[in-house]
Amino acid sequence: MKERQEGLVSVVIPCYNAASFIVDCLDGLKSQKYKKMEVILVNDASTDNTSKIVEDWLENTKPPFPVIICNLPVNTGFAGALTIGYFMSSGEYIAVNDADDISHPLRFEKQVDFLLNNPDYDLVGSNYQVFYDGNLESLGKVADWLKYGESIRKCYEAGGHCVCHGTILFRGKVFDLLGGPTRRIVGAEDYEFIVKFLNAKLKIENLKEILYYYRKHEQQRSKTFYGGDKSG
Template identity: 80%
Template sequence: MKERKEGLVSVVIPCYNAAPFIEDCLDGLKSQTYEKTEVILINDASTDHTQKIAEKWIKNSKAPFQTILCNLPVNAGFAGALTVGYFMSSGEYIAVNDADDISHPQRFEKQVDFLLKNPDYDLIGSNYQVFYDPKLKEGGQKSNWLKYGDSIRKCYGEGGHCVSHGTILFRGKVFDMFGGPTRRIDGAEDYEFIVKFLNAKLKIENLKDVLYYYRDHDQQRSKTFYGGEKSE
C-alpha cells in the first residue's frame, strides 16, 4: 500500500472548461485554516482558457501549499479525471472540490478533526449552501436532501442519494484498497463511489455545518444529467 503523508489533505479538483470559476475555487482553498494541504488540479483536456488561468494563478498566488497542475492530453471524463488526481495524491486524506465551487475556510479543519476523533469512520461530507454571486455566497439556500447518522446507510440501501460529492473528505488508504469512481455509469459516479464505501462496511457521515458553497450556473455538470443541484 502507498505510504501516505500523515495529516496531509490532498485536494483533488477535476477541471473541464472551468475558466470562469477556477480562480474563486483556488482562492477559497488559499483561505483554509487547515494548513497541511496540497492541491491537485486535473485539467481534463479543456477547450477554454482553464490551463492558462490556472498556470497564472499558481505563478502569482503565493499560496501556502503546493499546487500541481496535470493537463490531460485527452478528455478522460469526470470519473477518469478524479481517479488520476487520486493516484497523484500523497495525503493521508483526500478531499474533492469541484472547480466551480468554493470551500468554507474551516472545511478541512473540521472534517479532519471529525476523522481524528472518530477513527472508525472513513468518509465525511458536509452541508452546503447554493450561491450565484461569490460575494453573496453565505446567504444562499442550504441543502435539504442530505441525511445524517444511520439514515445515510438506510437511504442508499433504498436506492437514494444523500451525500454531496463535492463536500467529501476520505482516508486515502481506502482509495489505495478499492480504487476510484467507476467510468461505467456516466452521471452517477458520485453515487457509486459512496455505495462502494458502504458495501465495504465502512462508516460515513455528514457534518451539519455549512462547509461548502455550491455555485448554481447554466454550464454546471449536474444540470446535464439531472437538471438541478441535487445531483451534486
C-alpha cells in the same frame, strides 16, 4: 501499498473548461485554516484558457501549499479525472473540490478533526449552501436532501442518495484498497463511489455545518443529469 503523508490533505479538483470559476475555487483553498495540504488539479483537456488562468494565479498568489497540475491530452470524463487525481495524491486524507465551487475556510479543519476523533469512520461530507454565479453574497437555499448518522446507510440501501460529492473528505488508504469511481455509469459516478464504501462496511457521516458553497450557473455538470439540483 503507497506510503501516505500523515495529516496531509490532498485536494483533488477535476477541471474542464473552468476558466470563469477556478480562481474562486483556488482562493477558497488558499483561505483554509488547515494548512497541511496539497492541491492536485486535473485539467481534463479543457478547450478554454483554464491552464493560463491557473498559471497566472500561481504566479501572482504564491499559495502556501504545492499545486500539482496534470494537463490531460484527451478528455477522460469526470470519473477518469478524479481517479487520476486520487492516484497522484500523497495525503493521509483525500478531499474533493469541484472546480466551480468554494470551500468554507474551516472545511478541512473540521472534517479532519472529525476523522481524528472518530477512527471508525472513513468518509465525511458536509452540508452546503447554494450561491449564484459571480456573487457569493447572494446565498440561496441550504441543502435539505442530506442525511446523517444511521440514516445515510438506510438511504442508500433504499436506492437513495444523501451525500454531496463535492464536500467529501476520506481516508487515502481506502482509495488504495477500493479504487476510484466507476466510469460505467455516466452521471452516477458519485453515487456509486459512496455505495462502494458502504458495501465495504465502512462508516460515513455528514457534518451538519455549512462548509461548502455550490455555484449555480448555466454550464454546470449537474444540469445535464439532475436539472441543476446538486445531487452529487
